[in-house]
Amino acid sequence: MTDDIQTALEETPELSLGEALGLALQLHREKAHEGAEALYRRIIEAAPDMADAYHFLGVLCHERGRSAEGVAMIRRAIELVPDFPGFYNNLGNIHVQCGQLGEATACYGRAIELAPDDANLHNNYGALLKAEGRFEEAAARFRHSMALDPHNARAYNNMGLLHAALGQTAEAIRYYCESINRIPGHPEAHKLLGLTYYSLGRHEEAAEVFRQWVEVAPDHPVARHLHAACSGQGVPDRAADDYVEYTFDRFASSFEEQLNLKLSYQAPQLCAAALSRHVGARRGLDLLDAGCGTGLCGPLVAPLCARLAGVDLSGGMLDLAATKGVYTELEKAELTQFLLGQAAVWDVIMSADTLCYFGDLQQVAAAAAGALKKEGLLVFTVEQADDEAAPDGFRINPHGRYSHTRRHVQEVIRAAGLDLLEAGEDSLRTEGGKPVRGLVVVARKP
Numbered sequence: 001m002t003d004d005i006q007t008a009l010e011e012t013p014e015l016s017l018g019e020a021l022g023l024a025l026q027l028h029r030e031k032a033h034e035g036a037e038a039l040y041r042r043i044i045e046a047a048p049d050m051a052d053a054y055h056f057l058g059v060l061c062h063e064r065g066r067s068a069e070g071v072a073m074i075r076r077a078i079e080l081v082p083d084f085p086g087f088y089n090n091l092g093n094i095h096v097q098c099g100q101l102g103e104a105t106a107c108y109g110r111a112i113e114l115a116p117d118d119a120n121l122h123n124n125y126g127a128l129l130k131a132e133g134r135f136e137e138a139a140a141r142f143r144h145s146m147a148l149d150p151h152n153a154r155a156y157n158n159m160g161l162l163h164a165a166l167g168q169t170a171e172a173i174r175y176y177c178e179s180i181n182r183i184p185g186h187p188e189a190h191k192l193l194g195l196t197y198y199s200l201g202r203h204e205e206a207a208e209v210f211r212q213w214v215e216v217a218p219d220h221p222v223a224r225h226l227h228a229a230c231s232g233q234g235v236p237d238r239a240a241d242d243y244v245e246y247t248f249d250r251f252a253s254s255f256e257e258q259l260n261l262k263l264s265y266q267a268p269q270l271c272a273a274a275l276s277r278h279v280g281a282r283r284g285l286d287l288l289d290a291g292c293g294t295g296l297c298g299p300l301v302a303p304l305c306a307r308l309a310g311v312d313l314s315g316g317m318l319d320l321a322a323t324k325g326v327y328t329e330l331e332k333a334e335l336t337q338f339l340l341g342q343a344a345v346w347d348v349i350m351s352a353d354t355l356c357y358f359g360d361l362q363q364v365a366a367a368a369a370g371a372l373k374k375e376g377l378l379v380f381t382v383e384q385a386d387d388e389a390a391p392d393g394f395r396i397n398p399h400g401r402y403s404h405t406r407r408h409v410q411e412v413i414r415a416a417g418l419d420l421l422e423a424g425e426d427s428l429r430t431e432g433g434k435p436v437r438g439l440v441v442v443a444r445k446p
Contacts, residue, residue: 017043017046017047017050020039020042020043021043021050021052021053021056023039024036024039024040024043024053024056025056027039028056028059028060031249031315031316033060033063033064033315033319036060037057037060037061037064040053040056040057040060041057044057049080050080051076051077051078051080051081051084051087052077054073054074054076054077054080055073055074055077055086055087055090057070057073058070058071058072058073058074058076058077058090058091058094059074059090059094061073062094062097063316063319064319064320064322064323065294065319065320065322065323066323067094067097067098070094071091071094071095074087074090074091074094075091078091083114084114085110085111085112085114085115085118085121086111088107088108088110088111088114089107089108089111089120089121089124091107092104092105092106092107092108092111092124092128093124095107096127096128096131101128101131101132104128105125105128108121108124108125108128109125112125117148118148119144119145119146119148119149119152119155120145120149120152120154122141122142122144122145122148122155123141123142123145123152123154123155123158125141126138126139126140126141126142126145126155126158127158129141130158130161130162130165135162135165135166138158138162139159139162142155142156142158142159142162143159146159150182151182151183153179153182153183153186153188153189154188156175156176156178156179156182156189157175157176157179157188157189157192159175160172160173160174160175160176160179160189160192161192163175164196169196169200172192172196173193173196173197176189176192176193176196177189177193180193184216185216185217187213187217187220187222187223190209190210190212190213190223191213191222191226193209194206194207194209194210194213194226194230195399197209198230198398198399199432203230203398206230206398207227207230207231210223210226210227210230210231211227211231213226213227214227221240221242221243221245221246221247222243222246222247224240224243225239225240225243225400226398226400228396229396229397229398229399229400230398232396235359235396236359237358237359237360238357238358238359238402239357239358239400241313241334244313244314244357245313245314245315248293248312248313248314248316248317249314249315249316249317250316264427264429264430265296265353265428265429266426266427266428266429267352267353267381267428267429267438268296268297268300268352268353269300270352270381270426270428270440271297271350271351271352271379271380271381271440272297272300272301272350274379274422274424274440274442275301275304275348275350275377275379275442276304277422277442278377278421278442278444279304279348279377282304283303283304283306284304284305284306285304285305285306285307285347285348286305286306286307286345286346286347286348286373287301287304287305287307287308287309287346287347287348287349287350288309288310288311288342288345288346288348288349288350288371289301289308289309289310289311289327289350289351290311290335290338290339290349290350290351290354290368290380291311291312291335291351291352291353291354291355291357292310292311292312292317292318292321292327292330293312293314293317293321293353293354294317294320294321294324295310295320295321295322295323295324295326295327296352297350297352298310298321298324298326298327299324299326301348301350302326307328307329308326308327308328309327309328309329309330309331310327310329310330310331311330311331311332311333311335311338312330312332312333313332313333313334313335314332315332318330318331318332335351335354335364336363336364336367339364339367339368339370339371340367340370340371342370342371343370343371344370344371344372344373344374344376345371345372345373346371346372346373346376347372347373347376347377348376348377348378348379349368349371349372349376349377349378349379349380350379350380351378351379351380351381352380352381353381353428353429354380355380355381355382355402355404356381356382356383356401356402356403357401357402358402359394359396359402360392360393360394360408360412361382361394361404361408361409361412362412362415362416365378365412365413365415365416365418366412366415366416368416369416369417369418369445372445373445374445374446375444375445375446376444376445377421377442377443377444377445378413378418378441378442378443378444378445379440379441379442380441381428381438381439381440381441382402382403382404382409382438382439382441383397383401383402383403383404383428383436383437383438384403384404384405384406384425384437384438384439385403385404385405386405387405387407390403390404390405390408392408393405393407393408393411394408399431404439406423406439409423409439409441410423413441413443416443417445417446418443418444418445418446419443419444419445419446420441420442420443421442421443421444422440422441422442423439423440423441423442424439424440425437425438425439425440426438426439426440
């Protein structure tokens with residue numbers, strides 16, 4: 001039993017049901033998911049008619065990759081309190097993220113019936129209409145949301161995204177700027193505006209947007225990282241832990257849909273195919289999925305493994321990886337530090353699309369070499385850079401990821417005492433409709 005569960009269960013007998021729910025919500029917000037879930041379930045046992053507990057447990061189940069269970073929990077909350085719009089709204093949100101747009105439409109429609117003056121509900125419905133390609137109706141909803149709440153930044157941002165989808169970049173920029181003017185510290189508008197300027201090749205303007213964001217929110221990890229990426233000032237050796245956690249915890253629930261449906265994501269398949277080329281019929285491997293994310297590599301390599309472990313910095317990603325049912329263990333940790341704690345443990349270390357958040361690969365490659373058994377394999381992808389664009393062997397790009405030259409990969413593999421078996425070029429995914437070229441690398445420990 002983890003510490004957060006133990007603490008929650010020890011404290012619950014001394015609390016009222018309302019206080020217990022408050023504690024569960026605090027654990028939920030702090031991403032102590034196991035403790036939060038245990039406490040929600042204990043509250044439901046004590047008070048089977050407490051709709052809020054079912055509702056929040058449903059949201060948590062969805063965040064942990066158990067969306068069908070989450071839907072059932074929120075439907076139970078609706079049975080208990082059928083006229084609360086927030087239940088329908090969050091149920092609609094889950095349906096949207098699961099691609100169930102018809103069900104989401106019904107939920108948002110009912111929520112708006114119950115609370116016709118709620119700006120957030122109209123904004124959410126507009127986002128759904130946009131996803132369905134019903135742009136005029138979506139724009140009308142966003143405008144209505146703005147009229148109800150002129151400081152609803154999400155509605156301005158969504159209107160900007162709608163114009164961007166229509167190729168109306170100037171209008172998109174206008175709405176992002178309006179969002180920033182109304183709520184200067186709101187993170188999403190700065191990010192959208194900066195990335196829009198970047199996509200247009202206006203990198204100095206993008207850097208200035210991110211600089212202003214840092215000025216109003218100096219502790220925001222995404223602001224710091226993207227400013228460094230666009231300006232070249234204070235570029236970190238690798239993406240900071242808080243940046244990785246913040247980004248991927250918020251991306252977790254829609255991660256696979258975004259990558260597979262919109263970006264033609266291929267890195268896990270490329271790594272699995274490369275591994276198969278070098279292990280042949282061998283089975284019973286001890287394999288570490290380094291930067292496992294939601295576990296896209298896991299099912300591809302599980303038939304080869306006796307032990308399949310995953311490590312990642314994002315707790316939200318690990319929750320979804322657990323639902324794949326193939327990992328023998330999952331651990332939340334920074335990759336290099338985790339590897340330094342292993343000594344000749346792994347037959348294979350696989351890292352699909354993770355080292356693009358590292359600059360110089362020397363330290364992480366050396367740590368991986370130390371964690372491999374003799375004749376162990378290191379399999380990974382990196383985004384490829386040209387020598388001319390990255391004279392140091394690597395560079396951070398304005399979108400925040402690093403790319404690496406073939407020369408740098410060869411040098412760090414050699415310095416780590418590994419033998420390079422292959423470093424083939426391939427497309428890792430698409431971005432802006434164009435393939436992102438990368439290297440699929442396999443190295444062996446002598």
